[in-house]
Amino acid sequence: MIAVLLGSTGRAPVAAVLALIAVIAALSWLAVRREWRGIHSLAGLLEGWNEQKPDPQVFNPARLPKRSDADLVALAHALHGFAERIAGYTERERNFTRDASHELRSPLTVIKMSADLLDNETALTSSGLRSVRRIRRAAREMEALVESFLVLAREADIGRNDEEYVVNDVLQRELAELRQLLEGRPVELALEEPARFALQGSSRVFAVLCWQLIRNAAQHAGEGRIVLSVLSDAVTVTSTAQEGGLAPAHSGFELAIAQRISERFGWTLEIENQSGAQRVARIRFPHPLPA
Structure with a gap:
């Protein structure tokens, strides 16, 4: 061409x-x-x-x-x-967590109710009473652990049950259960509220995270106090270490679970050993809301 x-x-x-x-x-x-x-x-x-x-x-x-x-x-x-x-x-994950939630919680509920009934029995010896209370405490710890695993497993449900909740109110509601978790231990649990703020998300997830930090603090607290403090954009858990020195800053299975929950929801978990015999676990929230 x-x-x-x-x-x-x-x-x-x-x-x-x-x-x-x-x-x-x-x-x-x-x-x-x-x-x-x-x-x-x-x-x-x-x-x-x-x-x-x-x-x-x-x-x-x-x-x-x-x-x-x-x-x-x-x-x-x-x-x-x-x-x-x-x-x-995703569908199998949702079905599994739903079934596991029912199948794991049901026997734990039976154990807790049976332990409560036995605790009121007058015929129990002092050693039997101590055993019943250990069973009840172990059941509560297992319940907190199961709840934590279910929270981590429900990735598909993140954001479905979001709500605006006041951190102080959640901690006040959970305080009685947390004290029962420490029943039988020579540890005092206190809540200090120099500030007040709210969060957008799941209040149950926040409560489960605090449960894990309290459980870890109880492992290191001797005959002392565990103090929950609400700051302007953070919550701290301060505990007194057992005699013989502090454990490594990031030790404990409970801390591993707490770290995974924090990472999942975009929170920052900091662990530090302060002077003396104190350990502080601090959860920082990047977007606190006025309460």
């Missing part, structure tokens, strides 16, 4: 050359546009994905434009299969 345009003189009119360039550019643009149309459609499907409510049909290849590239259709098929696996996993 170029040879025809050149003709016998070997020179092509400028207009003909420009027209040829324009035609080639237009054809190239149409080809690229056809390829990118499918990619743009797939990107739109990706934008419609909701990780809280995964719907595999978002990646259904039938939603792509007709005459899409074969590789693009294969990619959509792969994403659709992957989305189905994620949705199935």
Whole structure:
């Protein structure tokens, strides 16, 4: 074609050359546009994905434009299969945590109620009474542990039960249960409230986190006090260490659980050993609300 345009003189009119360039550019643009149309459609499907409510049909290849590239259709098929696996996993996770919550809490409730009844029996010896109280305390500790594991397992439920709650009110409600958790230990639990603030989220998650920090503090507190303090943007748990020195700053299974809960919900957990025989666990909240 170029040879025809050149003709016998070997020179092509400028207009003909420009027209040829324009035609080639237009054809190239149409080809690229056809390829990118499918990619743009797939990107739109990706934008419609909701990780809280995964719907595999978002990646259904039938939603792509007709005459899409074969590789693009294969990619959509792969994403659709992957989305189905994620949705199935999320559903199994939700079913498991629901069933585990019921199956684990029911026997713990029976143990606690039986221990409470035995505690009121006048025929029990002093050693039997001590054993009953150890059983009751162990049941409460197990209940707190189960609650913590369920909180960590319910990733799909994060944000579903959000509410605005006052930190001080939650701690005041939990104080009686926390004292029962320490029953039988020579430890005094106190709540100090120099400040007052609220949070947006799950009050139960916050309570479970405090339970774990109290349990850890009880492991290190001798015959002393554990003090819960509410500051302007933080909650601290201060405990007196057992005789023989302080344990490492980040020791304890309870602290590991508390750290995972804090990371899950964007809070900052700090552990430090202060002068004397005190350990301070501090939870900082980046977005406190006025109470």
